[in-house]
Amino acid sequence: MEFRHTKGILTDSSTSDPVLDADFIVSAMVTGFAIQRLQSNCDVQFDIAPKEAGDDDAKWQRQLDQLDKVAQAIGDAAKTFLGVQTGNPNVRAGTAVDHRQGAVIVGIYGIAGHERPTTGDIQDPTDALSVGGKVLFDLIKTKDEDPSYQYVGRGAYTGFVDDIGTQEGAHPIGPLSSVRTAIPGNTAAHGTITGWFPRWLPRADDDIWGPRLRYGKSIQEPDSHIGWGIIGGNTAGREPDDRPNPLNATNHADQTSSIMHVLQGMDFLDEGDDVGICGYTHGMIRAIYSAYEHGPSCIPYEITVGHDTTKLSSCLGCSVFMTATGYTPSSIHLGSAESWSPFYGNLSDPYGRYEPAIDLNVMRDLNQRFARYCDDAIRLGLAALPVSRISEQYHASRKGLHDMLGAEFSNDRHVASALFLDALTVHGKDVDRLGRVYAMG
Numbered sequence: 001m002e003f004r005h006t007k008g009i010l011t012d013s014s015t016s017d018p019v020l021d022a023d024f025i026v027s028a029m030v031t032g033f034a035i036q037r038l039q040s041n042c043d044v045q046f047d048i049a050p051k052e053a054g055d056d057d058a059k060w061q062r063q064l065d066q067l068d069k070v071a072q073a074i075g076d077a078a079k080t081f082l083g084v085q086t087g088n089p090n091v092r093a094g095t096a097v098d099h100r101q102g103a104v105i106v107g108i109y110g111i112a113g114h115e116r117p118t119t120g121d122i123q124d125p126t127d128a129l130s131v132g133g134k135v136l137f138d139l140i141k142t143k144d145e146d147p148s149y150q151y152v153g154r155g156a157y158t159g160f161v162d163d164i165g166t167q168e169g170a171h172p173i174g175p176l177s178s179v180r181t182a183i184p185g186n187t188a189a190h191g192t193i194t195g196w197f198p199r200w201l202p203r204a205d206d207d208i209w210g211p212r213l214r215y216g217k218s219i220q221e222p223d224s225h226i227g228w229g230i231i232g233g234n235t236a237g238r239e240p241d242d243r244p245n246p247l248n249a250t251n252h253a254d255q256t257s258s259i260m261h262v263l264q265g266m267d268f269l270d271e272g273d274d275v276g277i278c279g280y281t282h283g284m285i286r287a288i289y290s291a292y293e294h295g296p297s298c299i300p301y302e303i304t305v306g307h308d309t310t311k312l313s314s315c316l317g318c319s320v321f322m323t324a325t326g327y328t329p330s331s332i333h334l335g336s337a338e339s340w341s342p343f344y345g346n347l348s349d350p351y352g353r354y355e356p357a358i359d360l361n362v363m364r365d366l367n368q369r370f371a372r373y374c375d376d377a378i379r380l381g382l383a384a385l386p387v388s389r390i391s392e393q394y395h396a397s398r399k400g401l402h403d404m405l406g407a408e409f410s411n412d413r414h415v416a417s418a419l420f421l422d423a424l425t426v427h428g429k430d431v432d433r434l435g436r437v438y439a440m441g
């Protein structure tokens with residue numbers, strides 16, 4: 001079996017629901033993530049973007065209140081599980097550093113003794129960069145609207161690596177934009193990353209494909225559905241709208257993909273067909289692979305580019321990967337890490353700029369740490385979320401997750417990380433999922 005074709009992510013029962021499964025898996029992850037941080041005596045802060053001129057004040061306040069309630073519920077569950085009293089360290093809601101053009105997200109490799117960035121470093125990292133790093137940083141900033149240089153659309157963050165070492169050959173790496181990739185069904189055959197548990201792909205006849213049926217197509221036709229994982233795929237049933245339509249798409253979802261690709265510069269390394277599952281590897285993750293490969297004096301950065309990206313925080317997928325690999329994120333956002341994915345191994349590369357960009361042993365090593373971390377965190381979260389704490393509609397997902405994880409982590413069976421990635425292919429806002437699971441109405 002190459003993919004897992006089951007009704008839900010967690011069980012194949014006729015009553016299982018992938019949306020509920022995804023809600024619960026993400027909630028267990030976030031809760032376990034918080035527990036791990038508290039255990040290390042660190043505060044956990046989930047951020048929203050600071051209020052800007054022109055924002056709807058009431059709406060912004062509602063979002064902060066919602067996040068605040070969710071943070072309190074997570075803190076409560078975590079502390080009950082840990083058997084500690086209220087007080088520090090704590091889980092809380094906050095606002096990300098106020099930023100302007102050129103501000104960055106920084107991954108700080110604690111093991112190498114780097115210090116945490118100050119607010120000033122995040123708003124303008126120039127003083128911390130090497131001479132070459134500053135040149136690259138300026139180039140990324142200057143080409144902020146140039147799709148031939150980097151991806152500049154919705155959610156665009158460009159990664160880069162600065163090498164502050166003095167040894168010969170030290171040089172910055174980038175730009176590293178988010179890219180769309182194909183998730184291999186058979187990871188061993190794909191080259192490198194063995195031991196990955198099969199990813200979940202709904203059966204072809206499942207109702208969940210309904211919104212992905214292309215406008216004007218019938219189910220029997222070839223290419224009838226948008227591939228699983230593709231962002232915006234659930235709008236396939238609608239006609240194109242009045243946005244640009246560079247490839248003359250016949251439906252709203254393909255129009256969105258073509259805008260991302262043709263007009264906003266996202267590379268698609270999956271050759272554009274709809275078979276299997278698509279994932280998106282963000283710039284920070286690409287930067288971490290490269291920083292790790294090139295040594296402890298390398299620092300991974302991510303910079304917001306384009307007009308549509310305003311949050312200066314790492315998504316949940318990046319936050320987990322960064323924490324797992326030792327590059328603690330400077331700010332965490334509970335938004336929607338739609339089809340977030342690490343690299344799985346060899347990439348198909350029609351552009352000639354991805355191979356051999358990252359040593360496969362580096363990928364294997366860091367992915368292994370990610371898998372291990374997912375297992376630890378999700379098990380902790382599961383233990384801290386007894387049925388008495390969650391909405392009744394999630395009881396079946398809770399049991400399903402418990403049963404699928406099995407007794408213990410094994411290097412040959414990366415179940416938790418696969419389930420987390422599966423959950424992220426069912427798109428939704430993390431803060432909403434947590435609100436539902438914690439029964440906050």
Ligand SMILES: [Zn+2]
Pocket residue numbers: 282284314315316317318319337
């Ligand atoms: Zn991300």
